[in-house]
Amino acid sequence: MIYTMMQAxxxxxxxxxxxxxxxNEGLVPNVxxxxxxxxxxDEKDKIYLFYIFSPLCYDTK
Structure with missing residues (x-):
């Protein structure tokens, strides 16, 4: 599945x-x-975005 910027x-x-x-800073590879x-x-990009940039993935304790 393909996602637009807003969907991503x-x-x-x-x-x-x-x-x-x-x-723009190159933190998301191969856009x-x-x-x-x-x-x-695509799905691979979506998973990358979620795990790298989602604040839920970071332990703040």
């Missing part, structure tokens, strides 16, 4: 601006684009 943001529980920043040059994400 909702899945990873982050803002659009944060995901755009991470992509693909559609024919209109918009960023798109």
């Amino acid at each position: 943001c909702k899945e990873a529980d982050m803002t659009y601006q944060a995901l755009k920043y991470y992509c 693909k684009r559609d024919k209109n040059n918009r960023r798109i994400f």
